[in-house]
Amino acid sequence: MSETVRRRGRVGYLLLLPALLWLGVFFVIPFYSLMATSLYDPGGSDFRGYRMAWAWGNYSEVVHAYWPELVRSLVYGAVATLLCLVLGYVLAYAIAFKAGRWKNLMLVLVVAPFFTSFLIRTLSWKLILADDGFVVNTLQAAHLLGADGRLLATPVAVIAGLTYNFLPYMVLPLYASLDKIDHLLIEASGDLYANPFVGFFKVTWPLSLPGVVSGTLLTFIPAAGDFINVKLLGSPNQRMIGNVIESQFTDANNYPAAAALSVVLMAIIVAIVLVYVRRAGTEELL
C-alpha cells in the first residue's frame, strides 16, 4: 500500500512538472535576472560589462530621482481605471441585460479594436485630439477650452488614451460577472420593496464585485506601467514611470536603474492589489 501511495506521489509531481516548468521559464528566471540586474554596479556599461555589486543604493537613487513619475503613474492609472469602470459598467450592463439577440454582436464589437494594432489606434487618437481637430475646435467654440488651449500633450489626452486602450479589459470580466446574475434575483428585490435604483446597489452591484475587482486589476496594472500613451499623446510633462524605465533601458543604457525601477513598480502594485482585494472581500480571486 505504501508503494502505491509513493507512486501516486510521484505521479503528482510529474503532473505538476509542466506548470513548474512554465513558471520557471516565464517567471522565476526573468525575475531572477531582473533582480540581479537591479543590483549590478551602476558604473557598468554595455561596453565595459556589468558586475554584480549588491548595489542596494540603486533603489534609493531611482526612487529619489523618479518619485514624481511613480506617483503620476499611479494617479493616471487610477483615474483611467475609474473612468474605465464607469464606462465599462454601463456597457457591460447593457450587453448582459438589455442587448437581447444583439449580445454576441456587441461582444464582438468590444473585442474588434484588437484587430488593429495598439499603436495605430493610439496614433489615430493623436489625430482626433489634434490642435486644429474637430474635438478641440468644438471645445473652443463652447468656451470649455481657451482660444490657445489644447488637448494633446496634456494629462487629459494621456488619461483618455489609457482609458480607451484598456476599456475592453474592464468590459469583459464585468460582462462575465453580470451575465451570471440570475434575473429572478432582481425581480425578487423588486418584489421585496426595492425600487430599481436600490435594487441595483443592494443586489446587482454586490453580485458583480468579482468582475469589478478583476476588471480594475486588469486595467490598473498595465495602465500604471504604460509608456506608449504618454509617448504618442503626451509630453515630457506627463512622463510616467514606464517612460523612465524605457529610456533608462534604451537611451541611457542604465540597466541597473531601469531594473530597480521595474522592481519598485512591481512591489508597489503587488502591495496595492493585496490591500485592494482584501478590502473588496474577494480573497477567493487570489
Next chain:
Amino acid sequence: MSQVADTVEATAETGEEFDGLRLRGVTKDFATFTAVDDLDLDVPRGSFFALLGPSGCGKTTTLRMVAGLETPTSGTITLAGQDITHDRPYRRPVNTVFQSYALFPHLDVFENVAFGLRRRRQRDVKGPVNEMLELVELTSQARKKPAQLSGGQQQRVALARALINKPEVLLLDEPLGALDLKLRRAMQLELKRIQTEVGLTFVHVTHDQEEAMTMADTVAVMNKGVIEQLGAPDQLYENPESTFVANFLGQSNLIEGRVRSRAADVVTVDMHGIDVSVPAARAHADGELGWVGIRPEKVLIGDEGEALDAPGNTIPGGVVTDVSFYGVSTQYLVRMPWGQELQVFEQNTGRRRLFRHGDRVELSWRPEYAFLLDHHQDASAGAQQGAEE
C-alpha cells in the same frame, strides 16, 4: 404592518366592498399566444387559494401579474378595493415565494429575511427577523449563506423572507416543486400550519393536484388560460363540471350516453342500452349526448347476479382484464360489453373476495355519485397531464 391594519379598517367602513384579491377580465397576450384569457377571479381575504393546472396553463403568468412582474394586456387587478393593475412591484403589498427561491447569494439568512424590512426602513429589524426565523425553525442557521443550506432550508428562508413583510397576499409559485416527495409532504403541512397561524391570504400555484387539494380551501383549476372550475377541493373532486377537471383531479371513468329524459331532480341516460340516472345537480351537459362520469372508487364490483349495495345503476356483462394489488386497495380493469375498459378501485377490507383475470362480473354504483359532462369535450382531456405528476 400598520398598512395592513389601515386597509382592514378602511374596507370595514365601506361595508359591502370585497376586500380580497379580485381579477376582472384579465388577459395577457404574448407575441405568439394568449397565456391568460379574460380571467375573472375572487380570492377572499385570509383564504388559502390554489391555482392548479398543467404547465403552460397560464397559472404562473397570472401570479406574476398579481406580483407586478408582468403587466396585463387588458383587465384590472384590485386588492382590498384598490386598483393595483399598473403599480410597480415594489409598491404592492404583495410578496412572492419564487419557484427557485431566488435567495440573495451574497447575503446571509438573516439579511435575506431582513431585506424587505430594511427597504421599508423599519426601525426594529432584529426582533421580527428572529421571530420569523424561529417560526420557520432556522434560528441556528441565521449567519449562513443560502448556498450552505439544504433545499428544504432554502425553501423556508424564501418563505420567511416573504412572510415577514406581512403582505396582503402571499404568492407561492410552485414553492415545493424542487423538494423530494417526503420533504414536500412535510412542507405542505408546515405551510398550512403557518398560513393558519398568520392568517394571511395565500395564493399557491401548483401543478400537483394532491398538493392543491390537501392545502387549499379553494382550488381553481386552470387550463389554456381560463379557469375550468373553482371550488372547495371535495366539491371539485366529487362534482367535476368538465372532462378536464374530471381527469386532471384524480381519475374518472367517462362513458358515452344518450339522454332519455330530464326530470326536475334526475336525468336518465341510456348508456349503451342500460338506463342509468344522474342527479340533475350533477348534470353539466345540455345536449342529447353526454359523458356519464363515475370515480373508480365509487364503482362496486361483484359476481354476476350478486346483490350489491347500489340500487339504480347496475351494468352486467363485464370481464376482468387486469388486476393490480396495492395492499391497501385493489385496482381492476373491467372490459364492458361495448368494449370500453372501466377502472374500479376496491378497498381491501377483507369482506369482499378478490377477483381474478377473466372473471365475469357486474359493476354498479349509486346514482348520486355519477355526473354527466358535455359530449363536445374531449373525454381524455387532462388525463395525461394529471397522470404525469
